Amino acid sequence: MNTKHLDLLAQIYDSEEKVVTEIINLEAILNLPKGTEHFVSDLHGEYQAFQHVLRNGSGKVKEKIEDIYKKVLTEKEIKEFATLVYYPEEKIQLLKNNFDNERELHQWYTVIIERMIKLISYASSKYTRSKLRKALPNQFVYIIEELLYKTDEFTNFKEPYYSKIVQQIISLGQADKLIIGLAYTTQRLVVDHLHVVGDIYDRGPEPDKIMEALINYHSVDIQWGNHDVLWIGAFAGSKVCLANILRICARYNNLDIIEDVYGINLRPLLNLAEKYYGDNPVFRPKIQSDVKISEEEQLQITKIHQAIAMIQFKLESPIIKRRQTFNMAERLLLEKIDYDNSEITIHGKTYPLENTCFATVNPEQPDQLLEEEKQVMDKLLFSVQHSEKLARHMNFLMKKGSLYLKYNGNLLIHGCIPLDEEGNMEKMVIENKTYAGRELLDVFEHYLRYSFAHPEETDDLATDMVWYLWTGEYSSLFGKREMTTFERYFIKDKATHKEKKNPYYYLRENDEVCRNILTEFDLNPDQGHIINGHTPVKEIEGENPIKANGKIIVIDGGFSKAYHSTTGIAGYTLLYNSYGMQLVAHKHFNSKEDVLLNGTDVLSVKRLVDKELERKKVLETNVGEELIQEISILNSLMEYRYMK
Numbered sequence: 243m244n245t246k247h248l249d250l251l252a253q254i255y256d257s258e259e260k261v262v263t264e265i266i267n268l269e270a271i272l273n274l275p276k277g278t279e280h281f282v283s284d285l286h287g288e289y290q291a292f293q294h295v296l297r298n299g300s301g302k303v304k305e306k307i308e309d310i311y312k313k314v315l316t317e318k319e320i321k322e323f324a325t326l327v328y329y330p331e332e333k334i335q336l337l338k339n340n341f342d343n344e345r346e347l348h349q350w351y352t353v354i355i356e357r358m359i360k361l362i363s364y365a366s367s368k369y370t371r372s373k374l375r376k377a378l379p380n381q382f383v384y385i386i387e388e389l390l391y392k393t394d395e396f397t398n399f400k401e402p403y404y405s406k407i408v409q410q411i412i413s414l415g416q417a418d419k420l421i422i423g424l425a426y427t428t429q430r431l432v433v434d435h436l437h438v439v440g441d442i443y444d445r446g447p448e449p450d451k452i453m454e455a456l457i458n459y460h461s462v463d464i465q466w467g468n469h470d471v472l473w474i475g476a477f478a479g480s481k482v483c484l485a486n487i488l489r490i491c492a493r494y495n496n497l498d499i500i501e502d503v504y505g506i507n508l509r510p511l512l513n514l515a516e517k518y519y520g521d522n523p524v525f526r527p528k529i530q531s532d533v534k535i536s537e538e539e540q541l542q543i544t545k546i547h548q549a550i551a552m553i554q555f556k557l558e559s560p561i562i563k564r565r566q567t568f569n570m571a572e573r574l575l576l577e578k579i580d581y582d583n584s585e586i587t588i589h590g591k592t593y594p595l596e597n598t599c600f601a602t603v604n605p606e607q608p609d610q611l612l613e614e615e616k617q618v619m620d621k622l623l624f625s626v627q628h629s630e631k632l633a634r635h636m637n638f639l640m641k642k643g644s645l646y647l648k649y650n651g652n653l654l655i656h657g658c659i660p661l662d663e664e665g666n667m668e669k670m671v672i673e674n675k676t677y678a679g680r681e682l683l684d685v686f687e688h689y690l691r692y693s694f695a696h697p698e699e700t701d702d703l704a705t706d707m708v709w710y711l712w713t714g715e716y717s718s719l720f721g722k723r724e725m726t727t728f729e730r731y732f733i734k735d736k737a738t739h740k741e742k743k744n745p746y747y748y749l750r751e752n753d754e755v756c757r758n759i760l761t762e763f764d765l766n767p768d769q770g771h772i773i774n775g776h777t778p779v780k781e782i783e784g785e786n787p788i789k790a791n792g793k794i795i796v797i798d799g800g801f802s803k804a805y806h807s808t809t810g811i812a813g814y815t816l817l818y819n820s821y822g823m824q825l826v827a828h829k830h831f832n833s834k835e836d837v838l839l840n841g842t843d844v845l846s847v848k849r850l851v852d853k854e855l856e857r858k859k860v861l862e863t864n865v866g867e868e869l870i871q872e873i874s875i876l877n878s879l880m881e882y883r884y885m886k
């Protein structure tokens with residue numbers, strides 16, 4: 243550290259006492275147990291289900307309540323109290339209806355405030371006071387601290403001092419607010435840090451609300467999923483990514499996200515769709531059973547769906563042609579069509595085409611966009627890049643996100659590390675240089691960030707590379723040989739729909755392979771784990787999410803309703819606290835109303851993945867490393883300034 247830096251630092255720590263206090267504070271933190279990490283993945287726009295998991299901390303809230311109250315409260319009371327902590331505003335309103343008079347209500351307030359304070363005291367026992375203070379609702383910090391620090395085994399709430407404070411809160415009409423604040427503090431205390439292992443966007447209806455929740459969350463990182471980079475790509479100027487997100491929104495009846503949430507005008511696309519397309523059964527949107535939608539609207543979406551799918555297929559072609567190294571010539575499907583006979587030859591086999599919608603395709607130059615299609619895409623891209631809300635969400639994804647993350651000795655990735663059948667890292671040549679393993683992921687991320695920083699460039703390598711991340715064979719996010727979207731729309735033979743997975747997906751069962759991957763990322767293979775999302779775990783078929791002797795854990799959260807029938811349960815989340823790692827299985831999430839009224843939680847058994855031999859301390863974590871550096875800098879300051 244040079245003296246200039248130390249002089250600057252001395253402006254903040256302008257007395258010996260301040261430096262000493264901070265060093266002691268940081269040293270103390272290092273020796274506290276590590277905070278709880280919470281891993282979730284594949285949220286796919288299912289905001290309500292995600293909220294629930296976030297609010298109950300994958301069962302941590304209830305666990306803490308049970309630790310304290312199991313012997314004192316009935317199961318029903320515990321459920322009700324837990325629900326109050328998850329959804330305080332709504333639950334208070336519901337419960338209030340149960341009281342006949344004010345006296346009863348006040349009694350209830352008194353009891354609940356006492357319970358909440360005890361819960362917070364317990365949930366914060368492994369944190370410093372300063373950290374707890376930051377988690378408390380601003381307007382009540384003083385009052386809560388009074389209640390907290392004077393409440394211990396020697397005193398209790400019955401004493402006049404405390405009951406006076408509580409009675410005052412109630413009579414000043416502040417009890418609801420206090421309870422709500424305490425509930426959120428509890429939620430915040432049980433989970434120290436959240437990892438979202440990819441796929442916030444697509445299929446479900448409210449990815450924007452998930453983004454808002456993450457923006458407001460106290461501590462979070464994101465490992466981009468293939469669907470997230472598709473949105474980033476669209477915002478960064480990739481028209482083919484944009485066509486894809488619109489196609490998926492149409493397919494899942496989510497165009498509201500585009501129009502109403504992000505304010506993108508779909509009128510030009512609709513006009514084009516109305517002109518060239520009619521009804522088509524394979525392009526009918528997927529509609530959830532509880533959604534009401536008119537026949538007319540369905541037909542409109544069906545037309546948009548076809549219009550944008552055809553634009554997508556056309557846009558893929560020039561990229562495949564200009565990027566030989568993507569090795570995607572097989573995907574030049576529009577050129578493989580025999581338009582007279584309505585057939586296509588793929589991998590040497592000819593198939594009849596069904597439900598086609600090629601009105602805008604010129605068989606001589608099948609990838610050429612009509613002038614109208616071009617204009618529609620230009621307008622759409624303009625509006626996407628000028629949506630303030632989308633800009634805010636995409637900027638957040640870039641700021642908190644990365645392609646992979648090394649955190650507390652573990653490797654977090656959404657999709658895979660592309661491998662060949664022998665388990666070697668697959669090589670890809672980009673601009674005459676060969677990359678594999680970690681270097682390949684680093685170069686992918688480099689291009690993605692470049693593309694995002696240059697939204698005006700739409701056909702450069704960086705922008706094309708974002709699309710490659712969505713669909714390319716060696717993309718660490720896709721992890722399959724080819725994406726058979728075209729085949730699934732137009733060819734009946736299901737064999738053509740199959741997307742062959744990268745060998746990673748069977749090799750990851752082998753602990754040697756996982757150890758190699760961890761080593762490739764400079765992680766200790768004895769201690770580290772790979773935390774993986776992306777592929778739904780088919781518990782129905784007996785698949786185990788914990789693989790390779792616990793070296794890898796697959797936590798597709800299974801939030802996506804569309805995929806529930808293939809998984810059998812809703813999916814998994816993971817908790818990692820100072821005692822070890824626990825996998826939590828979730829049943830289907832019905833609705834918030836169901837939780838509020840019946841206290842139904844959707845968690846099932848927890849499975850221990852790994853148990854720490856000794857309780858892990860902050861000292862041994864990523865945060866610990868940073869604190870150690872801070873302490874060393876403060877020691878330098880101490881010597882330089884105050885110990886002469």
Ligand SMILES: O=P(O)(O)OC[C@H]1O[C@](O)(COP(=O)(O)O)[C@@H](O)[C@@H]1O
Pocket residue numbers: 441468469493722725726727741776
């Ligand atoms: O179920 P849909 O909407 O047809 O989507 C299928 C497509 O989604 C993908 O599975 C990618 O999405 P996931 O990352 O959720 O798996 C593609 O491989 C596949 O082509």
Ligand SMILES: [Mn+2]
Pocket residue numbers: 441467468469656776777
């Ligand atoms: Mn995915």
